[in-house]
Amino acid sequence: MSKSRPVKFYILTVLMMLISVFLVACGDNTATPVPATTAAPTKAATTAAATTAAATTSATTTAAAATTTAAAATTVAAATTGAATSTAPLVIGMINSRTGALAGYGKMVDDSWPAAIEYFTKGTGKIAGREVKLVVEDDAGDANKAVEAARKLVQQDKAEILVGTVSSAAAIQVAAVNEKELKKIFIVDPAADQSVTGAAFNKYTFRTARNTDQDAAAGAPYAVELASKKNKKIAHIYQDYAFGQGANVAWKEIATKTAGIQWTEVAVPLTATDYTPYIQKVLDAAPDVLVLNWAGATAIKLFQQMKDNDIYSKMALVSPIGDAKATVKSQGDTVIGAVGVGIYWHQFPKNAENDFLVKYYKEKYNTFPDVFDTSGMNLVSAINSALTKTNGDTDPEKLITVMEGMSFPSAKGTLTFRKEDHQALQPMYLVEMTKDTTGTFGFPVPKLLKELSAQESAPPIRRK
Structure with a gap:
């Protein structure tokens, strides 16, 4: 009997550690939310697994193998849970023309954004459970300023998705730099030059605006x-x-x-x-x-x-x-x-999205939505539809997969990203x-x- 006690003790110790590891894997992680793109949960779980394995090196070979298996399962579970349930803010970087010759159009984009957030998030301000944080940079209609704005939004402000801008020349330059350096989904609106989704096409660029x-x-x-x-x-x-x-x-x-x-x-x-x-x-x-x-x-x-x-x-x-x-x-x-x-006249479309937009503008601004006041609706709807499908994950490759061919509602009616060039087909x-x-x-x-x-x-x- 005296010889069996150490064995039983070791087995009991291993079982308690296994239960502890299992509870860590299933625990509520909402207290320390992380973005879907972070690898922190995986690293933490792996560290925990390594600690567990080290603590049980004196156990039998069978028990050690069981511990390793449980640790591996914990790592996968933690990583998956972090991506799917992250409540970290969703940072969207907008490049807009708030000054310069195109500022009038830029104001329409600014004015329509809160209306779109109100409508498509049902007043919560959240997309796929993540609070939307919009960061705006003014490019003044200048392509060089637009490129610098894009870099700042991604590299400093940590934007996960880029949207904008008014100038076609600026949109083309941002798309090129984004493809080479930033590699984020870039949704263009209201810039209309055909080459954005034509000669200058790249896989990261989608356009909700109509084109020439x-x-x-x-x-x-x-x-x-x-x-x-x-x-x-x-x-x-x-x-x-x-x-x-x-x-x-x-x-x-x-x-x-x-x-x-x-x-x-x-x-x-x-x-x-x-x-x-x-x-x-x-x-x-x-x-x-x-x-x-x-x-x-x-x-x-x-x-x-x-x-x-x-x-x-x-x-x-x-x-x-x-x-x-x-x-x-x-x-x-x-x-x-x-x-x-x-392109748009507020009395033409007959749908719930347009009805809301018209009512919102009357109550908020005492006017009617104009030609590019659909831009915010287009952009937010596309992002909301895509991230709903990815559970809030902004990984570009995952978003490209769901956005190609995706249809989504807006004030003009139903828009569809054509798979071949990412141009949104829409009524005219x-x-x-x-x-x-x-x-x-x-x-x-x-x-x-x-x-x-x-x-x-x-x-x-x-x-x-």
Whole structure:
């Protein structure tokens, strides 16, 4: 009997340690939450396992093997639990244009973000159990500043996902640096140049915004229809940078498929302050239709000079309809009768998301949501849908898997990330500008002529 006591003691000791290890593995870890990307739980569990194994080296070989097996199971369980139940804040880094010529659009993104958080998190402020922490950096519409902002957001602020920005040139540069250095999911909105999801495509970039190809799909056929009734002459005036250049490719590509269409390009440098020489080039071409692609506050001066040169009475205008509160308002009644591409007008979509957005803007800002006030809804919905599927895990490879082909709701309707190029397919509108007979707005308002489905407005796949 005296010889059996040490054996029993050792066995009892081993059993108690095994139970202790098991309890550590199953314990409530909410008191010390960690991000899904951290390896801390695995390291801790491994250390505990090593300690347990060291403490039982004098036990029998069978007991030691059992301890090792339990320790391995603990390591796996701890790692899995940490990824799935992390309550650490979800840091989202936004690159936005709060100053500069595109600041008006940036404000729309800022204003719409809290509405989207309110709606898609049901007032909790949490996505997949993680409190959303938004960190914003102003790029002033400058590509170099946007790149530095992206680096700061990821490297200093520890952003797990990047979103933004307004400038297409900035979005392209951020996407390139992100692919090489930062390697985070980057969701683009409202930048619209086709090359973001085309020639400059990389696997980390997704876009919830529409692109210039989708504008052209809605508007170019109508421009051709109008021109074909006369001399088949179309002129295009646009800003000479990524957005305008991409728009020119898209509209020209569709228009010139029709035999006999003559296409005149008038590219305006971003540094130009007097647009009269460029307007004169349009007049010299004597087009039947003028296509216009322009972004930012400088549009107001352009439209005034177009009025001064009597452009509106000499040719039809077909253009994406910009922000109503500034751009459309600045044109006044001269645009009545013009047909254009509607990106978003708050009276068109019929869905719960849009109803909420309209109500939120009325109550919060005493106004209506404008052309890019859907950006926040687009971005938050995409993130919410994706992270719900990954249980809050922001690992880029896991997110790419779930986001490719993913559909998600927004104020415009259902958006779908096309697997091939990560461009969000979405409805588009062909509209006619009409007089505001209600006195509600004080400027011409769009009347819906045709809604193009996400499939009808789907752009060509341009990625290399």
